[in-house]
Structures are given as C-alpha cells and as structure tokens.
Amino acid sequence: MDVTALLMRKLNMRRELSSAACEALAATASTQSEVAAGSILVRDGNDPTPVCSLLIEGLAIRYKITSGGNRQIVAVETPGDFLDLQHLFLKVADHSVEALTPLRVVKIDRAHLRTLALEYPEIGEALWTEALIEASIMREWLANVGRREGRMRIAHLLCELARREEAIGMARRDTLILPLTQEQIGDITGLTAIHVNRMLKALVADGLIEQSGRQILIRDREGLAAAGDFNPRYLHLDQVSAIA
Amino acid sequence: MDVTALLMRKLNMRRELSSAACEALAATASTQSEVAAGSILVRDGNDPTPVCSLLIEGLAIRYKITSGGNRQIVAVETPGDFLDLQHLFLKVADHSVEALTPLRVVKIDRAHLRTLALEYPEIGEALWTEALIEASIMREWLANVGRREGRMRIAHLLCELARREEAIGMARRDTLILPLTQEQIGDITGLTAIHVNRMLKALVADGLIEQSGRQILIRDREGLAAAGDFNPRYLHLDQVSAIA
DNA sequence: CGTACCCTTGAAAAAAATCAACTTAAGTGG
DNA sequence: CCACTTAAGTTGATTTTTTTCAAGGGTACG
Numbered sequence: 001m002d003v004t005a006l007l008m009r010k011l012n013m014r015r016e017l018s019s020a021a022c023e024a025l026a027a028t029a030s031t032q033s034e035v036a037a038g039s040i041l042v043r044d045g046n047d048p049t050p051v052c053s054l055l056i057e058g059l060a061i062r063y064k065i066t067s068g069g070n071r072q073i074v075a076v077e078t079p080g081d082f083l084d085l086q087h088l089f090l091k092v093a094d095h096s097v098e099a100l101t102p103l104r105v106v107k108i109d110r111a112h113l114r115t116l117a118l119e120y121p122e123i124g125e126a127l128w129t130e131a132l133i134e135a136s137i138m139r140e141w142l143a144n145v146g147r148r149e150g151r152m153r154i155a156h157l158l159c160e161l162a163r164r165e166e167a168i169g170m171a172r173r174d175t176l177i178l179p180l181t182q183e184q185i186g187d188i189t190g191l192t193a194i195h196v197n198r199m200l201k202a203l204v205a206d207g208l209i210e211q212s213g214r215q216i217l218i219r220d221r222e223g224l225a226a227a228g229d230f231n232p233r234y235l236h237l238d239q240v241s242a243i244a
Numbered sequence: 245m246d247v248t249a250l251l252m253r254k255l256n257m258r259r260e261l262s263s264a265a266c267e268a269l270a271a272t273a274s275t276q277s278e279v280a281a282g283s284i285l286v287r288d289g290n291d292p293t294p295v296c297s298l299l300i301e302g303l304a305i306r307y308k309i310t311s312g313g314n315r316q317i318v319a320v321e322t323p324g325d326f327l328d329l330q331h332l333f334l335k336v337a338d339h340s341v342e343a344l345t346p347l348r349v350v351k352i353d354r355a356h357l358r359t360l361a362l363e364y365p366e367i368g369e370a371l372w373t374e375a376l377i378e379a380s381i382m383r384e385w386l387a388n389v390g391r392r393e394g395r396m397r398i399a400h401l402l403c404e405l406a407r408r409e410e411a412i413g414m415a416r417r418d419t420l421i422l423p424l425t426q427e428q429i430g431d432i433t434g435l436t437a438i439h440v441n442r443m444l445k446a447l448v449a450d451g452l453i454e455q456s457g458r459q460i461l462i463r464d465r466e467g468l469a470a471a472g473d474f475n476p477r478y479l480h481l482d483q484v485s486a487i488a
Numbered sequence: 489c490g491t492a493c494c495c496t497t498g499a500a501a502a503a504a505a506t507c508a509a510c511t512t513a514a515g516t517g518g
Numbered sequence: 519c520c521a522c523t524t525a526a527g528t529t530g531a532t533t534t535t536t537t538t539c540a541a542g543g544g545t546a547c548g
Contacts, residue, residue, distance in 0.1 A: 045477065064387040067473040072387035086379055089372045094380045094478040118369060121362035128333045128361070128372075135330055135379045136338045138386060143308040143316035145390040146434030149535070181494065190390030192537060197496065229311040233289065234338040393503070425526060439504055441528065457513095 003029035003106050010054060010080065010243050011126040021120040028108055028116065032056060035103040041083060042097040048087035051107045055081050056243065058103035059179055062086070063187065064095045073188045074138060076100075076161070080168050080243045085131045088114060101179050126241070133236045140234045145190040148229060151199045153189040155228030158209065162218060163232050169244040176216040203227070247273040247350050250487055254298060254324065255370040257485030265364040272352055272360065276300060279347040285327060286341040292331035295351045299325050300487065302347035303423055306330070307431065308339045317431045318382060320344075320405070324412050324487045329375045332358060345423050370485070377480045384478045389434040392473060395443045397433040399472030402453065406462060407476050413488040420460040447471070 004026050011017065011025065035041065035058075042049055044064065055077055062075040074095060077083055083105065087093055116123045137160075144156050158176060165171035182200070183193040191199070203209050208224045210217040218224055225231075248270050255261065255269065279285065279302075286293050288308065299321055306319040318339060321327055327349065331337055361371045381404075388400050402420060409415035426444070427437040435443070447453050452468045454461040462468055469475075 062383075064383060066387060066391045068391070070391040072390045074383045074386050086376060089369060089376055089483075090380065090480055091483060092477060092480070094480070095383055114369075117372070118365035124362045124368060125333060125358075128375075131372075131375065131379070132330060132333055135375070135382065136334065138379065138382050139306075139308060139318045139339055142318050142382060142386050142389060143310060145386060146316045147310050147312070147314040183494085193495085194497090194538085195536060198536095201496085233336060236334055236336070236338070239333075239335060427526080436505055437527085438506085438529090442504095445528085 003031060006056065006106060006243055007054065010241055011123050012241075015122040015125060017122050018120070021116075021122050024116060024120060025123070028112055030107055032104055032106055035099045035105060037099050037102045039099045039103075040096055041099065042087065042093050042095075044093055044096045046093050048084060048090065048093045048110065050110050052085065052088065052110045052113045053083040053105035053107050054243075055079050055083050056104040056106060059100040060097060060103060061100050061184070062095055062097050071187045072190065073184065074141070075134060076188070078164055078168055079170060080241070081134070082127070082130055085127060086134065088117065088127075088131075100184075129236075129239055133240065136234050136236060141188070150189070150191050150195055151202055152228055153191065154185065154196060154199045155203060155208070155224050156230050157185065157189060157228070158203075158216060158218070159225050159228045159230035160232075160235070162216075163235060163237070167235075167237050167240060168242045174218040174221060176218060177214065178216050179214050247275060250300065250350060251298065251352075254485055254487050255367050258370055258373065258483070259366040261366050262364070265360075265366050268360060268364060269367070272356055274351055276348055276350055279343045279349060281343055281346045283343045283347075284340055285343065286331065286337050286339075288337055288340045290337050292328060292334065292337045292354065294354050296329065296332065296354045296357045297327040297349035297351050298487075299323050299327050300348040300350060303344040304341060304347060305344050305428070306339050306341050315431045316434065317428065318385070319378060320432070322408055322412055323414060324485070325378075326371070326374055329371060330378065332361065332371075332375075344428075373480075373483055377484065380478050380480060385432070394433070394435055394439055395446055396472055397435065398429065398440060398443045399447060399452070399468050400474050401429065401433060401472070402447075402460060402462070403469050403472045403474035404476075404479070406460075407479060407481070411479075411481050411484060412486045418462040418465060420462060421458065422460050423458050 007025050007029055057079050060077040060083055061073050063071050063073045065071050084097055117127045118124060144153050148156065161178065162176040165177060166173050171177045182196045186193045186196045200211065204211060208220045208227060210219055251269050251273055301323050304321040304327055305317050307315050307317045309315050328341055360367045362368060388397050392400065405422065406420040409421060410417050415421045426440045430437045430440045433440065444455065448455060452464045452471060454463055
C-alpha cells in the first residue's frame with residue numbers, strides 16, 4: 001500500500017483530517033524500509049534517533065537493563081504502532097527499542113512528527129491517544145508483574161497478545177502468534193525462563209492452551225482469561241485504529 | 245499565588261507562550277480548591293472525571309486493583325504534576341486516582357485542557373513532555389518491580405522520591421518526606437508490608453538511611469543509590485518545570 | 489554433522505508470602 | 519488528662535513461590 005495512504009488510514013480514524021493536515025502528511029511520507037531482526041533502533045542513554053517509524057509488519061520490543069544485567073521488556077509493539085512515540089519530546093532515551101523479528105516500517109522524521117503533533121489538532125489527538133494507550137498497557141503490566149503470581153502473569157500476557165493480534169487482524173481468534181523465546185516471556189513477566197517453561201506447561205496441562213512451535217492455540221478462552229485475571233478494558237480497543 | 249500565574253509558570257518553562265495562548269490560559273484558571281485525604285478523584289472503569297487538576301500541594305497516587313484484591317500503585321504525584329493527564333484523551337479510566345494527603349489543586353475543565361493541548365503548540369509541547377516523563381517513570385518502576393529484589397526496589401524508590409522532592413523544593417537534599425505506610429510502599433514495589441518492614445530495617449542496619457516517623461534521613465547518598473541501582477536519567481529532570 | 493540456541497527436567501537454595509502475636513503511636517471521647 | 523480504640527509497625531516461625539544450579543534433549547542451520 002502507498003505510504004501516505006497508510007499514514008492517512010492510521011491517523012484519520014478518529015477525526016476528519018483538514019486539507020492542510022492532509023498536505024502535511026503527504027509531505028511526510030517517504031517509502032517503506034526494512035529492518036533486520038535484532039536491530040537496535042533506539043539505544044538507552046543516547047539521543048532518541050532522528051527518525052520515528054510507523055510499524056507496518058513485524059514485532060518490536062522496548063526494554064531496560066538493570067545493573068545486574070537483567071532485562072525488563074516494557075512494551076511489545078505490533079503493526080500499526082508508532083515506534084518511539086514515547087521519546088517524541090524527550091531529550092535522552094531512557095530505554096532501548098529493538099526489532100524482535102524482521103520489520104517493515106515507514107520512517108518519519110522525528111522533528112517533523114513533533115510538528116505534526118503540535119500544529120495539526122487532528123493529528124495531535126491521534127498521536128496523544130496512541131501514546132496514552134501505550135502508557136495504559138504499561139500500567140497493566142506493572143500490576144501484572146507486581147501483584148500477580150507467575151502462572152497468572154503468563155496467562156494474562158497470552159490473553160493480551162491474542163486480543164491485540166486479533167484487533168489488528170494479525171492472527172485469528174484463539175490463535176496466538178508468539179515469536180518470543182521463553183526467556184523473552186520471562187523478561188516481560190519478571191520471571192526466569194525456567195519458571196516460564198514450567199508455568200506454560202501448567203497452562204497446557206490444565207487444558208487452557210496448546211503449544212505448537214511459535215504458535216499457541218487457546219483451547220479455553222474463558223478459562224485462560226480467568227487464570228490471567230484478564231479484562232481487556234485497559235487496551236482501549238475502541239480507540240485504536242488499525243492499518244490493515 | 246494567583247492561579248493563572250501558577251499555570252503560566254508551569255507551562256511557560258519550556259517555550260515562550262504566544263499572547264493567544266496566554267489569553268486561553270487566563271480563561272482557564274478558576275480558583276484553588278482543597279481535596280480531603282483519601283478522596284478518590286478518578287475511579288477505574290468510570291468516565292474520567294470532567295476535571296483535570298494541577299496539583300499544588302500534597303501527594304496523590306494512581307493505582308489498579310487485581311481480582312485477588314491486591315493493589316498496585318502505578319504512580320505517585322507530587323506538587324507541580326498534572327493529575328490525570330494520563331486519561332486526557334481516553335474514554336474510560338483504566339485505573340483510579342486517590343489523594344494520599346490533603347491536596348490543594350487548581351481544577352481545569354478536561355475538555356478545555358484537551359483544547360489547550362491541541363490548539364496551542366507551546367502548551368501542547370509542555371503537556372506532552374509531562375505525560376511522557378510520567379510514562380518514563382512507569383517504565384523504570386516496571387523494571388524495578390520486575391527485575392530487582394526487595395531491598396533494591398525499596399532503595400530505588402527512596403532515591404527517586406528524594407530526588408523528585410528535592411527537584412521541586414519540597415524537601416532538602418538527603419531528607420525525604422515519606423507520607424506512605426509500609427503497606428503503601430509495598431503496593432508500589434510489589435511486596436508485602438511485612439517484607440517492606442524487614443527491608444527498611446536492613447537499610448537502616450546498613451547505615452544507609454535513618455527513620456524518624458514519616459521522614460527519612462539519607463545517611464549515605466551514594467550507598468543508597470548503589471543499593472537501589474538508581475540512575476536519575478529516567479526522571480528527565482532538566483525537562484521538568486517546577487511551580488514553586 | 490557440528491554447533492548454536494532453545495527447550496526441558498530435577499534437586500537444592502533463596503526470596504518473599506503467610507500466619508500469628510505483640511508493640512507502638514495516634515487519635516477520640518469521656 | 520486518661521482510658522479506649524484503631525491503624526501502623528515489629529518480630530518470629532512456617533510455607534510457598536521462584537531462582538539457581540546442573541544436566542540433557544531437540545532442532546535449525548551453516
């Protein structure tokens with residue numbers, strides 16, 4: 001799809017864009033580019049990169065490393081998310097962003113995106129909403145890691161990712177594409193890879209899910225939601241606009 | 245101080261305000277109002293309240309409750325913070341906001357604040373920055389709870405609050421006003437009150453802090469920062485504007 | 489056909505939660 | 519001002535959860 005059209009679709013969902021905003025957007029779009037899996041797009045402690053991107057395909061993570069060398073993943077980005085809206089107005093990156101899989105993105109000049117956010121109310125509202133929903137997800141993760149135990153944390157994560165993938169048309173209902181190692185699942189949930197392994201097995205043993213490679217089949221949707229104390233309200237899905 | 249002057253001071257720090265923006269701000273400000281300790285300002289699941297506030301005095305917390313009845317505090321707000329910027333563009337509140345102490349606030353109509361954020365680039369930038377810094381703090385908390393152990397989590401929290409209080413002129417360097425019960429500290433750090441108690445005692449025993457009622461004296465600033473793996477970068481202090 | 493990298497499993501150790509008293513401090517109303 | 523009440527802090531013993539350590543097993547890929 002045309003790059004401008006993608007941006008339009010992403011930003012147009014909540015409000016009609018003025019013609020001025022449309023022109024500004026058209027002036028923004030370059031072409032799509034590819035990013036290799038494992039690439040680090042933003043590095044903690046550095047200036048945020050001069051380019052922001054709209055993620056079109058693939059998964060990216062945002063994370064922090066503690067002095068002990070432990071990693072905490074603070075967000076998973078799916079297609080349709082803006083990479084690094086979180087640093088849009090900050091001078092120093094406080095965490096890193098990495099491509100988990102090969103990505104396809106639309107690069108946007110960061111200074112230009114700031115201008116779009118400030119000068120065009122329709123675009124500003126869309127970007128605000130995006131950023132606030134990402135913060136909302138982080139709050140839920142904080143509650144998940146801080147106040148639920150292992151099994152529940154993982155069940156919750158699976159529910160969230162399944163719902164998000166469903167919302168953007170990435171996976172079918174009750175199917176979850178999970179290109180994460182068990183170590184990475186641990187880095188999201190604050191557990192060790194070994195414990196993640198055991199808890200996943202427990203969920204399988206309880207008939208809630210089924211594993212087949214990097215895909216998960218949700219056998220008991222209700223049960224998994226209950227096991228994970230999952231309520232999708234925090235995803236604010238009615239305010240999310242898909243690009244697909 | 246005059247309410248308009250407070251708002252000006254808060255929003256003016258990063259950019260010169262245009263006269264139009266100044267007028268819009270002047271039209272915003274009502275009077276200061278008081279909020280009793282324990283009042284719930286925003287309730288999870290409800291519409292976010294029609295009023296947003298600039299916190300002038302006192303402390304407020306934002307929190308979520310899990311199905312097990314456990315509470316996770318996701319933010320502590322200090323004077324100079326906007327209460328509930330996080331819900332500014334969201335339709336449903338995904339967490340609650342509560343006054344921890346008696347508060348003094350300047351109420352701002354939520355719809356009006358949205359307009360200010362979108363129509364006046366100087367104000368928009370200030371509010372964006374505020375919201376993004378709050379998200380940055382949440383990321384650090386997530387890493388704290390997910391990837392550090394008890395003693396470290398608490399040391400980290402003490403360092404953060406001390407630094408933030410110092411930045412806004414609320415407490416002197418090496419002194420920390422901590423109007424939190426040990427249970428509330430646990431709700432921030434993902435620990436039980438009992439464990440918080442033991443870890444605090446450990447920090448005292450190690451000569452890092454001294455307790456005197458609801459105040460804490462930091463005896464060894466460097467040592468506490470090391471014990472808490474604390475690096476203030478994520479606070480983006482150079483981008484924060486104080487009202488005091 | 490190695491060689492990574494990931495997954496799996498068991499046993500032991502550590503961290504944190506739970507359970508159960510008990511102490512201190514801070515009001516409140518007589 | 520004192521007895522009473524309630525919330526918060528303290529401490530020890532026990533249990534649960536999670537991590538750590540250790541060792542195999544599977545699989546993809548050059």
